[in-house]
Amino acid sequence: MFVKHGMNQLSSSRNFTLSSSAVLRRQHFLIRSLAGGGHSNYCTLNRMQETNPLEADAENILRAITPSLDPTRHKGQAGKIAVIGGCREYTGAPYFAAISALKIGADLSHVFCTKDAAPVIKSYSPELIVHPILEESYSIGEGDRKYISGKVVAEVDKWLERFDCLVVGPGLGRDPFLLDCVSEIIKQARRLNVPIVVDGDGLFLVTNSIELVSGNSLAVLTPNVNEYKRLVQKVLNCEVNDQDAHGQLLSLSKRIGDVTILRKGKADLIADGEIVKSVSVYGSLRRCGGQGDILSGSVAVFLSWARQYIMAAEGNVAIRPTNPTVLGCIAGAALLRKAASLAFENRKRSTLTGDIIEYLGKSLEDICPAC
Numbered sequence: 001m002f003v004k005h006g007m008n009q010l011s012s013s014r015n016f017t018l019s020s021s022a023v024l025r026r027q028h029f030l031i032r033s034l035a036g037g038g039h040s041n042y043c044t045l046n047r048m049q050e051t052n053p054l055e056a057d058a059e060n061i062l063r064a065i066t067p068s069l070d071p072t073r074h075k076g077q078a079g080k081i082a083v084i085g086g087c088r089e090y091t092g093a094p095y096f097a098a099i100s101a102l103k104i105g106a107d108l109s110h111v112f113c114t115k116d117a118a119p120v121i122k123s124y125s126p127e128l129i130v131h132p133i134l135e136e137s138y139s140i141g142e143g144d145r146k147y148i149s150g151k152v153v154a155e156v157d158k159w160l161e162r163f164d165c166l167v168v169g170p171g172l173g174r175d176p177f178l179l180d181c182v183s184e185i186i187k188q189a190r191r192l193n194v195p196i197v198v199d200g201d202g203l204f205l206v207t208n209s210i211e212l213v214s215g216n217s218l219a220v221l222t223p224n225v226n227e228y229k230r231l232v233q234k235v236l237n238c239e240v241n242d243q244d245a246h247g248q249l250l251s252l253s254k255r256i257g258d259v260t261i262l263r264k265g266k267a268d269l270i271a272d273g274e275i276v277k278s279v280s281v282y283g284s285l286r287r288c289g290g291q292g293d294i295l296s297g298s299v300a301v302f303l304s305w306a307r308q309y310i311m312a313a314e315g316n317v318a319i320r321p322t323n324p325t326v327l328g329c330i331a332g333a334a335l336l337r338k339a340a341s342l343a344f345e346n347r348k349r350s351t352l353t354g355d356i357i358e359y360l361g362k363s364l365e366d367i368c369p370a371c
């Protein structure tokens, strides 16, 4: 009530005081004081949202699907992830996705990128296995296209079956030749039943060729606000309806043949054609670029772990829902948001994606200790 009253006073005085910066500063101070502090209040609001029946039981899901660190396990069993992305413009996005997968606990993380991007990505981290195999139109002659496309696809194909999940799109760019090659990689992954998380420019590609993912129950789309708008316009032939966000997301996922969609935003909404879940716990006020890339790498790892967990449970799955792609989305979204909130607590306005990545380990450890 006090907050409301204070806010009303502030808004009624807005018209004639906005020009004064001292008054503005006092207004901001008053709003923060009445609301109990910027970030902590934000978290409290999020905690209140946990009473929402659609809110996923993210912490229990994280505990259930994260594999124990067992001395009998060998390298590779905790996950082999590959990111298809990285071009002349973007080297950060594939790095963020691939390194996040390792920081969460995957054993191996590969990046398939263009020749220009590879040395840059390699230099960020020796932990990543980087394949400089993608080609953009500018670097090849008209007559070489078919031959080079075959070579690119064959090179990825050598590895494809070994991966537990592909992340297609972070920093991929929109070169038409490159995207044609990536279409073939997506088709091949589907033939081999390799799950894929489609993000960034991968979404630009599949939005224009929806048949690439349509009906693939092992595909996850992770659109941000722009990517979601394009997807809704293209597939549902209408505008985004925030009044019925859950219903529209469900319709969209149904229309694309029950693929799983994680709509990123203030609350992350997840649908698979059957159910809708929301992840709104934790979070940060900082919107620096690259957080979606962390998310795509994280979802890939948790999706792989969820599949392993469900296979091992042999029908005795202790958590709901039971679709591994949805579980992967819930776990990935919750972990990113927790890491972002910890990073923000420390770094405030200067929080960057690299800072958030540094908190992925602690965030998982708090929920699910290693030993």
Ligand SMILES: NC(=O)C1=CN([C@@H]2O[C@H](COP(=O)(O)OP(=O)(O)OC[C@H]3O[C@@H](n4cnc5c(N)ncnc54)[C@H](OP(=O)(O)O)[C@@H]3O)[C@@H](O)[C@H]2O)[C@@H](O)CC1
Binding pocket: 089, 090, 091, 092, 093, 094, 169, 170, 171, 172, 173, 174, 199, 200, 201, 224, 226, 227, 289, 290, 292, 293
């Ligand atoms: N540090 C890094 O390396 C990071 C790299 N990142 C990477 O950036 C890529 C784009 O992702 P993003 O999130 O900027 O896309 P989004 O919000 O739809 O676009 C914003 C506006 O830009 C425009 N536009 C975009 N791409 C375009 C293109 N190739 N050519 C022309 N226009 C283009 C777009 O226009 P529109 O599509 O609406 O016509 C919209 O108006 C993606 O690969 C991502 O992974 C990020 O992950 C962040 C960290």
Ligand SMILES: Nc1ncnc2c1ncn2[C@@H]1O[C@H](COP(=O)(O)OP(=O)(O)OP(=O)(O)O)[C@@H](O)[C@H]1O
Binding pocket: 200, 223, 224, 225, 264, 265, 266, 267, 268, 283, 284, 287, 288, 289, 290, 291, 292, 293, 294, 295, 333, 336, 337
């Ligand atoms: N308004 C918000 N409040 C809280 N968290 C948010 C908000 N918007 C986005 N997020 C968080 O940030 C994550 C990344 O979402 P974002 O929309 O920034 O993705 P993106 O644009 O694809 O990022 P990238 O810059 O990596 O491409 C989401 O999963 C969500 O957890």
Ligand SMILES: [Mg+2]
Binding pocket: 199, 200, 224, 292, 293
């Ligand atoms: Mg993105």
